[in-house]
Amino acid sequence: MPVAKRRAAVQEARAMHDIRLIRDDPAAFDKALKRRGVEPAATGIVAADAQLRAVQTEMQTAQSRRNEASKLIGQAMAAGNKEEAERLKQEVAALKTHVPELEERERTLRSDLQAALSALPNLPADDVPDGLTEADNLFVSDWSEKPAFDFAPREHDEIGAPLGLDFETAAAISGSRFAVLKGGAARLHRALGQFMLDVQTAENGYEEVAPPLLVRDEALYGTGQLPKFAEDQFRTTDDRWLIPTAEVPLTNIVRDSIVPEGSLPLRFAALTTCFRSEAGSAGRDTKGMIRQHQFDKVELVSIVRPENAAAELERKTRAAEGILERLGLHYRRMLLSAGDMGFGARKTFDLEVWLPGQDTYREISSISWFGDFQARRMNARAKLDGSKQTTFLHTLNGSGLAVGRAFVAVLENYQRADGSVAVPEALRPYMGGLTELSPA
Structure with a gap:
């Protein structure tokens, strides 16, 4: 694998901050970042995470429907309903094109989110003194x-x-x-x-x-x-x-x-x-x-x-x-x-x-x-x-x-x-x- 792609794959594979904590209390996350001298980031991260999860849900729904429709084609053919079978075939063909598009979109959004998280430092413990120098x-x-x-x-x-x-x-x-x-x-x-x-x-x-x-x-x-x-x-x-x-x-x-x-x-x-x-x-x-x-x-x-x-x-x-x-x-x-x-x-x-x-x-x-x-x-x-x-x-x-x-x-x-x-x-x-x- 080329170096740039390998490095990107490494970043995509790991999350260094618990995204659930950012979702649950974005203000606390930004407050902790401010102690590190870092600008607020929770709003952008939560939005990117929501977009990623929406695409993942759509992708899972499309994959499930593709599998379901593929099974229904056989049932329609067995029942002699050629018109329904043809409609299902067209739907499956469309999904076979759409699902890869969603998968690529999901990879891009996940990579962007991980890159944003990778740039953020760890959050300080409560007993760490305030200050930047x-x-x-x-x-x-x-x-x-x-x-x-x-x-x-x-x-x-x-x-x-x-x-x-x-x-x-x-x-x-x-x-x-x-x-x-x-x-x-x-x-x-x-x-x-x-x-x-x-x-x-x-x-x-x-x-x-x-x-x-x-x-x-x-x-x-x-x-x-x-x-x-x-x-x-x-x-x-x-x-x-x-x-x-x-x-x-x-x-x-x-x-x-x-x-x-x-x-x-x-x-x-x-x-x-x-x-x-x-x-x-x-x-x-x-x-x-x-x-x-x-x-x-x-x-x-x-x-x-x-x-x-x-x-x-x-x-x-x-x-x-x-x-x-x-x-x-x-x-x-x-x-x-x-x-x-x-x-x-x-x-x-x-x-x-x-x-x-x-x-x-x-x-x-x-x-x-x-x-x-x-x-x-x-x-x-x-x-x-x-x-x-x-x-x-x-x-x-x-x-x-x-x-x-x-x-x-x-x-x-x-x-x-x-x-x-x-x-x-x-x-x-x-x-x-x-x-x-x-x-x-």
Whole structure:
């Protein structure tokens, strides 16, 4: 199937909003969209849905009449009523032309409705604060104190250069927003990823997964990156996509499936390289390792019963916070405002680590609850005990943590005046017992 047609088919197959809720209370739907900074859409959606259902009803009626008339032809012939039989034949012939027209009309209307719904973000949870920017985010808590230095702390790119962090060579090889890590810097980066994955799997109950790094349209559509954010992704010449996060393959493990209740909750963790074009971030964080085209991350995905999602969000957030605490890094937890959340999120906590060289907090993990938004797009359901019908699952994901940003945080928080960097105690077993990195 050609790519454009396949992408359209993917969009037609999944509804990411419950159309019944929009029909029942369009004002509430528009009110929730307004909190996200999105113009009212319920009136158009309800009208398009009504038009679609009218055509579907007409199509079903025509199909039923065609089948009925076809049977009546035989009865009329058997009764010797040739005039009636001829009339019925003409009616069937007309219906054979009309039904395909209705089917095509139904496909067009369904595609248009799904395209309209695909462009709309998830609705925020009731306890998400109002606001459209990060200035409206709500402080929740913090941990430990900012480190004190008896010298002016430097930024990570300056600290890391003598330790093996090389942006110039990377630029010559690949262009901007890439890094080459050598020697101690490479070892520290590797240690961070291994440490995070070990903690999340051995202590926090996540199952380790090594997923594909290339995915099809359906996978990105299921988690909400397509169609709206295609320009933020890297696409191959054979129409696959490099994953922007392991959230995509991990969440799609349950795509088009009915998960037995006894299997829930599902918790997956993966340490992967991720790829983002950063098309919408021109001029932002061009210096250093904060915003790169290629980076490593430990991703945590949970798939749960709807009633357990709120508790799972807190559990997942604590799993990410635990890594920062084990590394001895001061951080704060922020509850994102309705307009600052990601497209598919229903509620999001950001963990922001303190970077003394930059004298600011920077996001190091974003933990989100998606409600059934992704599950509807993926058709991921559960058969719960005592229920005759299936239920859409709830999905959650978050970083546990972004390895590159953790690397930046360790360099800046553990730097010394002589240019060396102390190795956090939690990482020393992964560093062959090294207690510090010294300039070459």
